[in-house]
Amino acid sequence: MPNPRPEALDFLLTRRSRPAKTLTAPWPARADLGPLLEAAARTPDHGKLEPWRFIVLEEAALQRLAALVESRGVALGLEAEAIEKARRQYADAGLVVAVVESPKASEKIPAIEQTYSAGAVCLALLNAALAAGWGANWLSGWASHDRAFVAEGLGLAAHERIAGMIHIGTETNAPPERPRPDLAAITQWVDA
Structure with missing residues (x-):
């Protein structure tokens, strides 16, 4: 017999990311x-490899x-607008958790499952922050996929990459609800 937790389900059915540009101090201590971070680390992890870090x-x-x-945007020849948008993602933030996909060699656990686990960590951290009353947003952007940026700026090893940048702070305003997927259009029921 299930043991329902309606408050948890209600949270998941009503959760809403807060745009990073609307987050302000105070930041989480x-x-x-x-x-x-502890909640995020409880993410499903086939083989207990912990193929991610913070x-x-x-x-x-x-x-x-x-x-x-x-400087990386200029070196890459990107448009000034794209550089400025990415720059502000860091300059205007007060606390960001970089979730790093750090795959482990395994004969049993495919690399793709480790990638999925790293993505699940991002969502778990985002939801934990929102459930704790903070505003939060999961971002990436061109810089987080630029090898030179992540190596120089974050010290990532050659086999690592950014799964997400989770911005956490105090929300200044709640965003309006946005359209959600049409479940009938994306769900297939198979009974035989």
């Missing part, structure tokens, strides 16, 4: 962030990364 970026690190985004 380390003591606030610990339980959120890098917590605080204000000084985010300013350093904003400058690196600018």
